[in-house]
Amino acid sequence: MRMHLSSALAGLVLLGGIGAAVAQDVVIAPEQETVIREYVKKQPLASVNLPGVELNIGSTVPETVELQTLDVPDVQYRYVVVDGRTVLVEPQSRKIVHILN
Secondary structure (H helix, E strand, O other): OHHHHHHHHHHHHHHHHHHHHHHOOOOOOHHHHHHHHHHHHHOOOOOEOOOOOOOOOOOEOOOOOOOEEOOOOOOOOEEEEEOOEEEEEEOOOOEEEEEEO
16 A cells, blocks of 8 residues: 555656646747847837737637737747737747737
């Protein structure tokens, strides 16, 4: 019984770690965010309206929205301006990973 219980606890710890990793936000260093803001300011985009899409981390940007490349070192995300806010998007999943305020 003791071995079964320890195996179960190990499994819960593992699952808890996976859940925590999935729930974490993408961390953009303050220096990176400054560079991204400057880049976006120099490459102005028209703001798009996405009816029915909540502007939250993890929300998916529809395929109809063109994502723009960020020519910023060490940043693999794309961006779009939604309702006047710059949004960083993971290009493969099209999920919002960071919203610049």
